[in-house]
Each structure stands twice: as structure tokens, then as C-alpha cells.
Amino acid sequence: MKSTPATPERGFITADAPSEDDLYKCVQCGFCLNACPTYLETGLEAESPRGRLTLMKAVNEGRVEMTPTVTRHWDLCLQCRACEVACPSGVPYGRIMMATRAEMKTPVKRPMRERFARNMGFNRLLPKPKLMRTFGKMTRFYQRSGARTLTKKIGVLKVLPDRYEYLDQSLPPMGKDFFVADGRVLKPQGQIKARVSLLGGCVMSMMHAETMQATLRVLVHNGFEVHLPSDQGCCGSLNMYAGERATARQMAANNVTALLSMNPDAVVSSSAGCGSTMKEYGELLDGDERAEELANKTRDIHELLADYGFKTPTGRLDARVVFQDPCHLLSTQRVSDPPRQILRSIPGVQVVEMAESTVCCGSAGTYSITQRDMSTRLGDRKARNIIATGANYMATGNPGCALQLGNALTRAGSEIEVRYAVDILDEVYRAGGDYA
Ligand code: SF4
Ligand code: SF4
Numbered sequence: 001m002k003s004t005p006a007t008p009e010r011g012f013i014t015a016d017a018p019s020e021d022d023l024y025k026c027v028q029c030g031f032c033l034n035a036c037p038t039y040l041e042t043g044l045e046a047e048s049p050r051g052r053l054t055l056m057k058a059v060n061e062g063r064v065e066m067t068p069t070v071t072r073h074w075d076l077c078l079q080c081r082a083c084e085v086a087c088p089s090g091v092p093y094g095r096i097m098m099a100t101r102a103e104m105k106t107p108v109k110r111p112m113r114e115r116f117a118r119n120m121g122f123n124r125l126l127p128k129p130k131l132m133r134t135f136g137k138m139t140r141f142y143q144r145s146g147a148r149t150l151t152k153k154i155g156v157l158k159v160l161p162d163r164y165e166y167l168d169q170s171l172p173p174m175g176k177d178f179f180v181a182d183g184r185v186l187k188p189q190g191q192i193k194a195r196v197s198l199l200g201g202c203v204m205s206m207m208h209a210e211t212m213q214a215t216l217r218v219l220v221h222n223g224f225e226v227h228l229p230s231d232q233g234c235c236g237s238l239n240m241y242a243g244e245r246a247t248a249r250q251m252a253a254n255n256v257t258a259l260l261s262m263n264p265d266a267v268v269s270s271s272a273g274c275g276s277t278m279k280e281y282g283e284l285l286d287g288d289e290r291a292e293e294l295a296n297k298t299r300d301i302h303e304l305l306a307d308y309g310f311k312t313p314t315g316r317l318d319a320r321v322v323f324q325d326p327c328h329l330l331s332t333q334r335v336s337d338p339p340r341q342i343l344r345s346i347p348g349v350q351v352v353e354m355a356e357s358t359v360c361c362g363s364a365g366t367y368s369i370t371q372r373d374m375s376t377r378l379g380d381r382k383a384r385n386i387i388a389t390g391a392n393y394m395a396t397g398n399p400g401c402a403l404q405l406g407n408a409l410t411r412a413g414s415e416i417e418v419r420y421a422v423d424i425l426d427e428v429y430r431a432g433g434d435y436a
Pocket of ligand 2: 028087090305
């Protein structure tokens, strides 16, 4: 989507500013309010979609300056897009907020420390898969060598600002092995249903490599020829949502070339956040034909299995399982039944539903670090709803949600296991000897 050209009179001044067509679609009806997690938690209009849009219009018209007092209301938005689903007027809130975040980069002076961290993370680290893996290995060494235990013992983190202690606590345990897309092609036995390119991603490949391996086994078992193009990288989701659009575009362009290189029938992601971003590459790259092709071919793993069909497992799992809808699966990709269909196919599994299933868990990319109070409140809220189902397992399809809710359930003293739906399917296939 091309933004409306900026004019000097507008409060929004960059080429990435939200378009006026989008901004003025809101008719102020308020149907979105009770869908919004930050409104539910605060009850404040300024922390609602309608309030945030009103502020954007005021800035756009030059009635209000884009000061940090204004932008903190936009920073508190999770970009979960539950409001977009609830809106009867079709306000493209996600697109508007992404454009606003890009705009916020320029006039708003963020503190030096924050600008440094953003530049290092978004522009130096994330676009470079090899550097990311080096960073991941250093983190893994810190966590597994005893250095972390020693740091805690001698109290180093206590004398640093509390943000460092929280960052340390937020570091997810790095996997023993990383998943590397190394150019392999895995062929199924028998007839091939479809040829697919698989995105490794950054978080998934370093923290949940075993889920990526499970994804490979499930795909091959179900008749997919899987390509792992080696030139692919991070999907750019974190950059796109943080308003770092220049690097997000570079990362998207790189993935378009890499993931379409074998002319696959579909491009698959086992992370809802990555899949949702790839489905928006066409828009991010201003309608580029190849980017549109990749967007149209992208399928979330559950969606792909449901579309092409998958084998019912021979084994069984006697358990109550609740599926937690990642916002980037439910509200952005509008996929809700396929993961439940997969879980229901497992003999012995009883799929149960939680209250407030559409309310974000508070993970939202880097939100759990930048807005930790609201993130924790929403994580605890979601954990209460999960516990109330009496489930043995909580299944998900997104790494951020898995990490956030693993922590929230532990805080709540719950023993509910957090798993990916594809991990559960893979385990039951293995237990039943289906891979033999
Ligand atoms: S994207 Fe989510 S947090 Fe942001 S305004 Fe909409 S519902 Fe609220
Ligand atoms: S539901 Fe849509 S039109 Fe109504 S206030 Fe919310 S964003 Fe505006």
C-alpha cells in the first residue's frame, strides 16, 4: 500500500505515514473497545483503539504535537489487531499502527540507550542470520556454562538497573542445538502432495529447534517435499512492527528471493508471527509481483496440513488440551480451526476452550521487554483463563506466546505443559510407530 504523500502541513511528515484514507475510516462507534486488551486492563479511552486513532488524527491535523506523552499511548498498543476483527467499518488498524510506528522513528527522540539498543537489535543483529547465531551461542554459553549462576550468586545484576535483571530473567533458554536451513531437500516416500519451502526464522531456530525438526518430520510423513533454502533469514516481523521499515523491507526482499528459488507450491511457517508477516510482504514491498506471489503462497503449518490433509495418528494421548490462539494466527491470518482440527484428530485428546480466547497474552514481539508491566498483567490474565480449563497441555503455534505463557503459568504455580500443536502431533506419530 502506498501512503498518502506527506504535506508540510501534516503532523505526520514521512513517506511511511498512515494514509488519510485509512485514518478517517473510523466512525468512533466503540465496538472495538472491549476487544482491546489494554482497554480491558485500564478502562481508559486513551488506551483503546478508538482513543489511539483519535490521537493520530489530532497529530495528523497538527492540533497535537507528537510528544512522548502522546506516543506512550501508541507504544502501549500490542498490535494484536483484535480491534481490527471487531471493527464493523473495516478500519485497517494494524496497517495504521505500523505506519505510525515508522513515523515515530523520526520526530520522537527516544532516550539514547533505547536508540542504541534498537539500532543494534533491529538493524545490526536481526538482518544477519550468522551474527544472530553467534549471539545465540554466546547466550547459550552464558546460560549453560555456569556463568549465569555465578552472576546471580555474586549479585552483579542487583547493582545494575533493574532492567538488566528483568532482561536476564526474560532470556529464554537457548536450545542445545540450533536449526539451520542448510539447502537440504527432504523427500517423502510415495506420492508427493506438494513441494514446500520452510522458513526457519530466528527465534524458532535458536530456541525451539526441536519444534522445527518435528515440523520437518510431520511434513515429510504427510507427503510434502520440503526445501530449506540456505539464503533465507529472519522474516523481519519485529522490525516491521517496531517501525524499522527500511531493514524490514531488505529482509523481506531477501526472503522472497530465497524462499521462491525452487518455485514451491507453498511457503510454510511454524511460527504464527513469521507467517503473518510473510503474508504481508506484498504490501510491505509496495505490491512487488514476487513479494505478492510469496504472500499468496504462504501457509501457516496448521493451515497447510488442514488444506492438503494429514494422516490420523495411530498412537493416542489421553489428555485435555487447550489451544491458545496466537493473535498473529487468529486476528491477522484469521486461522482458528486448523490447529483444533489437528488436535481433535489425535485419539484420546479432548480439546477444551478458554475464556477470553481472543485476548492477547502480552508477548507481542519485544513488548514483554519494553512494556513489562502490561505484558505481565496480560500474561497472568491469560494464565488464569488457561488454568480454569483444567487442561493438561496448552498448545500454541507461536514462539513468543510459548515463552510468555510458560513463564506466566510457572508464576501461577501451574504444572500445565506448554507445547506446540505440531510437537504434540509429532510425538503421537512417534509413539504410535507411524514414522517407521
Ligand atoms: S492492536 Fe490490540 S492493543 Fe492495539 S488497539 Fe488494537 S486491540 Fe488494542
Ligand atoms: S470499531 Fe472501528 S469504527 Fe468503531 S471505533 Fe473502533 S476502529 Fe473506529
